[in-house]
Amino acid sequence: MNSAIIRPIKLTNSLTGKKEPLETIQPGKLTMYSCGPTVYSFIHIGNLRAGLVADMFHRYFKRVGYDVTFVRNYTDVDDKIIKRANEEKISSEAVAQKYTQEAEKDFTAAGIQDPTVKPTVTTHIPEIIQLIERIIKNGKAYVVDGEVLFAINKFPGYGKLSGKNIEELQAGARVGVNEKKQNPLDFSLWKPAKPGEPSWESPWGKGRPGWHIECSAMSSRWLGDQIDVHHGGEDLSFPHHENEIAQSEGASGKAPFVKYWLHHAFITMSQTKMSKSLGNVFLARDFLTQFSGEFARYFALSVHYRSPIDFSDDTIDNTLISLQRIYEAKQKAAEFAQGGASGTPAQAWTDFIAACQKAREQIDEAFANDFNSAEALAALYTLIRDFNRTATAAAGAAGAAQGARELVAIIEKDIGEILGVGLNEPAAALKDLGRIRAARPVAGGVEKPQAAEIEKLLAERVAARQAKDFARGDQIRKDLDARGIVIKDGPSGTTWSYK
Structure with missing residues (x-):
């Protein structure tokens, strides 16, 4: 593929803290790795945002012409x-x-x-x-009692991604955390087997891998x-991604392991990071059921x-309003x-069609x-406002159909x-948004009426207006408005x- 035809893109690289032009290792091809979830429970909406952000990257990289190889692990x-397996009295594999x-x-439901x-x-x-054997051979790791530990003192660049001060981290390390370690920040590449835990044979005895080495190995296997x-997620910058760099560069001797590090922000609950350990999670399954896959996409990507995104009534309501506006x-x-006069487009529609081309360029520039x-969505909403004005001023005029398309x-x-x-399809989408709205509370906790009650009150309003009882008709409108209608x-x- 000729890289000259690929649209230039700028990325904010966490490694440098700067916005940089994307230049791939191999012109026309792009390799991408995204850290997936640890599968010990249902994923929460923070995990879902990670998947959706990676999905947006993946889609746009392909859109501009890259031949993308994308790896997302489990x-x-x-x-x-292991803890969950013991609680449920089943195997870790199960x-x-x-x-x-x-x-x-959940990923499928979210599109x-x-x-x-x-x-x-x-x-x-x-x-x-x-991979561990390569790291040991290169003098970057050591073995103690069947455990393989990475020696950060043998990797001078440690801390370059997160910007952490190694001396300060060492001073703050807990005393006696592990007397086997040459440095309190050394981390495990291979852990000795424990009774009742999954384990595999290795040159250092039975055991299992440390968390950080896993992503390095899977990335190397599929992407080089x-x-x-x-x-x-931004919470993975240290220690996970920092340790990935140390392991991968320590094994291969090649730097950088990754050209562009991209980190997304948290979803918070009342300004506090969502996490299973804090018990303030909203499961993706519940979110997708209560709302929808498309709703989740707009919520996470708008x-x-x-x-950061704070999970709140305001955020939910803004998502509803925005999707309704689009549909x-x-x-x-x-x-x-489907209609409109034939012939040369009226000036109003000619101007709108020109605005469409401008919006298309603005949207692409925003993603790039x-x-x-x-910013891409802001360009769309400006165009929608222009469309509504043009549709009011020049409904049925020549060019309306083209502008609408x-x-x-x-x-x-x-x-x-x-x-x-x-x-x-708009009617179906708007109906589903109505379903979501019907289940939402209104100010003061007033219960929203169901369709049958609304229709009955509207019929009563029609009858009141026909009887010239306009006060009663206005009161019905006000009452329904207070109840979210x-x-x-x-x-x-x-x-x-x-x-």
Whole structure:
């Protein structure tokens, strides 16, 4: 593939702290690794955001013309998995298999496209052992009582990703954390077997790999010793990604292990990081059931990936309003696309069609500028506002159908193919948004009325107005508004929707 045809992209590289032009190791090809979940339970919406952010990267890299090899792993051996297995009185393998399958269901429900490879730790034990052997051979690791430890003193660049001060970390390390270690920050590459835990034969005795070495080995197996892009949550920068760099560069002797490190921000609950250990998680399964896959995509991707998202009523309501705005515009555009006069487009529509081309360029520029999804959506909403104004001023004029088709194409292709929103049939999408709204509380905890009650009250309002009892009609409108119902009177009758 000729790299000259690939659209230039800028990425904020965590390694340098700067926004840099993307230049892949091999022109026209892009290798990307994303840290997947540890499968000891159902994934939460923080895990889901990680998957969705990686999915956005994957989609856009392909969109601009890269031949992408994308690896997202599952960690299927871990202390948490062993603990869950003991609690459920089943094997660690059964726990990992169960929750890997459940994670796959959630990723599919959220519209996440499959990576090129989805490796697991337990199917890469030989590669892990070989990588550890290379590290030992290069003098970067040592063996004590069947445990292999990485010697950070033998890797001068340790701390270059996270910016951590090694002397300060050493001073703050707990006294007596492990007397076997040459340095309190040395970390385990291979752990000796313990009774009742999964283990494998190795040159150092039976045991299992440490967490950090696993990603290095899977990345090396599928992408080579050096890769273009590595993605993960900002909490993984240290120690996990720092240790990956030490291991991979310590084994291969090649630097950098990764050219561009991309880290996304947390989802918080009341400004506190969401985590299973804190007990403040919202499971992805529950979120997808209560809302929808498309809702989850907009919720997670409508803000810049490096910006935190606070899970709150305001965020949920803003997502509802935004998706409704997109689908109402798409619905109106679909109607306009079927009609309109023939002939030379009216000036209003000529201007709108030109605005569509400008919006298309702005959207692409936003994605190419470190995946600025918020800016891309802002360009879409400006275009929707222009469409609504033009549709009011020049309904039925020549050019209306073409302008409407342009808007639908931008919603579905320029936004939809990257963010995965706006792709559904408008009536069905708006109906589902109504379902979500109906279940949402309104201010003061007032219960929202169901459709049958609303229709009954609207019929009563029609009768009141026919009897010229306008005070009663206005009171019904006000009462419904207070209960979260919006009434719209139009030439074809009255319609309603949930706020």
